[in-house]
Amino acid sequence: MAAISIRDLDDSVKEKLRxxxxxxxxxxxAEARAILTxxxxxERPRTDLFSALTERFARLGGVDLDLPARSHAVRAADLPE
Incomplete structure (x- = not known):
């Protein structure tokens, strides 16, 4: 097994690690070993931003919104050429 030394580690970083x-x-x-590993x-698959945010905040629950019914039919955008 290899060994490393970390010099000039800020005291606040050491306290947060502790x-x-x-x-x-x-x-x-052991914590430093786990963090480095x-x-x-x-091993985690890369995901898009929406999926990453959804996964991160899923434990907070969701929100059900009451969406009003459309009063007009959907139409295509009219873009100038």
């Missing part, structure tokens, strides 16, 4: 590791029940070293492993 808190994140605690939330995940891991050591800071996820960053270089491209």
């Amino acid at each position: 808190l994140r590791a605690a939330r995940h029940g891991r050591s800071m070293e 996820e960053a270089v492993t491209d």
Whole structure:
């Protein structure tokens, strides 16, 4: 196994790493390993922006809107040439 050292890491970054590791029940070293592994492993399929936003905010639920009925028939756009 390889080992790396990270110099000049900002104290606030280290503190955030410590808190994140605690939330995940891991050591800071294990958390850093997981972050690096996820960053270089491209297993997730790329999605379009709409799909990414939908997935990210799906747990918040949706909104049902009452849309008024159309009063006019749909027509094609009249574009100048």
